[in-house]
Amino acid sequence: xxxxxxxxxxxxxxxxxxxxxxxxxxxxxxxxxxxxxxxxxxxxxxxxxxxxxxxxxxxxxxxxxxxxxxxxxxxxxxxxxxxxxxxxxxxxxxxxxxxxxxxxxxxxxxxxxxxxxxxxxxxxxxxxxxxxxxx
Numbered sequence: 001x002x003x004x005x006x007x008x009x010x011x012x013x014x015x016x017x018x019x020x021x022x023x024x025x026x027x028x029x030x031x032x033x034x035x036x037x038x039x040x041x042x043x044x045x046x047x048x049x050x051x052x053x054x055x056x057x058x059x060x061x062x063x064x065x066x067x068x069x070x071x072x073x074x075x076x077x078x079x080x081x082x083x084x085x086x087x088x089x090x091x092x093x094x095x096x097x098x099x100x101x102x103x104x105x106x107x108x109x110x111x112x113x114x115x116x117x118x119x120x121x122x123x124x125x126x127x128x129x130x131x132x133x134x135x
Contacts, residue, residue: 001049003083005090009046011038015053023073026132042067045090047074047083054078057087059095067095069103088116104128 013035020028027034038044038058047055055074061067069091074084095101104126105113 001081003054003086004048005086006046006048007043007090007094009044009048011035011044011046011053011056016056019053019056019073019075022075022077025071025073027071043091043094045087047078047087049078055083055087057091059091061095061098065099067091067098067101069101072103084112085116088113092116 013031016035016038017028017031020034027037038056041058042061042063044056044058046053053075055072055078057069057072059067059069069088072084072087074087092101101118102121103113103118105118
């Protein structure tokens with residue numbers, strides 16, 4: 001299985017919504033807003049196998065000091081095969097040298113990100129204002 005990682009890919013609405021639905025992410029219910037959010041991100045990284053979108057991540061950044069990684073999704077059929085790691089490594093390479101690389105993780109994702117060098121930031125407390133009941 002050859003995974004193609006791309007930081008300059010073109011995304012189609014249907015393939016993005018399919019990926020978000022497969023992961024049961026609520027953003028799939030707002031496809032126009034989701035696509036606008038991705039297209040307005042500082043960067044988007046994709047993973048494709050035989051042309052099929054199997055993963056993506058995005059970054060929001062000031063371009064100099066801080067980058068936040070809000071989304072990283074891998075289709076469930078391809079999880080545990082290193083696709084997520086390749087996506088995150090591509091993003092970390094792009095933002096290498098930034099003062100802060102931030103994300104919010106929960107559940108099983110916490111250990112995944114720890115293996116990539118992320119750690120809890122001191123005594124920080126995660127907080128948000130959120131209108132949904134899932135992520």
